[in-house]
Amino acid sequence: MGPLRILILAALLYIGYRLISANFKKTDDKKKKDTDSTQSGGAITDVLVEDPVCHKLVPKQQAHLLELDDQKIYFCSKGCCDIFVAEREKTE
Secondary structure, three states: OOHHHHHHHHHHHHHHHHHHHHHHHHHHHHHHHHHHHHHOOOOOOOOEEEOOOOOOEEEOOOOEEEEEOOEEEEEOOHHHHHHHHHHHHHHO
């Protein structure tokens, strides 16, 4: 084997090593991040609430809010909120 072939082979082995080690590092970082957020009490930024009309689950920050009798009721859309109010008026 000539010196040029050895040099090319060494370069290819080095590049292969860097690619493989970078891949393992990414998966290790991802595993560490997943365990850190679950073990360290990662903050929950939003919770799901159920729409009383259509029973869809909606993130609380995106839901339409109706405050009624010191009670907060969350809806998936303004349409569901209107239906709820109309049905409530019928029963009263």
